Amino acid sequence: MEVILLERIEKLGQMGDVVTVKPGYARNYLLPRKKALRASEASRAVFQEQRAQLEAENIKQRTEAERLAGDMNDMTIIIVRQASDSDQLYGSVTTRDISTGITEAGVTVDRRQIKLPRPIKTVGMHPIRVDLHPEVSVEITANVARSTEEAEMQARGERINRDGDVVDTAAEEAAEAALEAEAVFEEGAIPDADAPTADGVEAATEEAGTDDAATEDGDADKTAG
Secondary structure (H helix, E strand, O other): OEEEEOOOEOOOEOOOOEEEOOHHHHHHHHOOOOOEEEOOHHHHHHHHHHHHHHHHHHHHHHHHHHHHHHHHOOOEEEEEOOEOOOOEEEEEEOHHHHHHHHHHOOOOOOHHHEEOOOOEEEOEEEEEEEEEEOOEEEEEEEEEEOOHHHHHHHHOOEEEOOOOOEEEHHHHHHHHHHHHHHHHHHHOOOOOOOOOOHHHHHHHHHHHHHHHHHHHHHHHHHHHO
């Protein structure tokens, strides 16, 4: 189905573009939410008449979204959930939970603006993208923890391991990175300069063969004499 976009749609097109989409996507999403019109001569004429007004409204909404993005910059929301010792949540954190957390932090957003590929199911610091406008996005952090105390520790880059000890996650990650780098170095290590190479072994073998041949020739000469 061909439609005329009334706003920018990610991976689809800009306002005014005529694009081909699946009928179900148009009927269930684009058309009812007034993000597009069915492409026809009549709708093209309507769009051209309303284009200036649509562009002015888009600029207004984008300006407001940019202001909200500034308010949400570096925002972290705390979500307390029960979890096992292996950090697996008993349940999950959804877009609705994140939307509620953002609203409690002072900014109202719709859960459909939260871009979450899949529900969060583990304790930790999770980056979340929020689309405030088709042209304006911001990234926040969902600090999912068993308690506010644990959330504060995670915010400082610490966590409690299974033995109950406080671990510096940044130092732990640095140590893991160092071990990985060491493993890579060992796999691609430079050969020892004193160790014989394949060419060196071949040359030595040829030289030994030459010496043996010379010895045999010398022995033959003595026998003949």
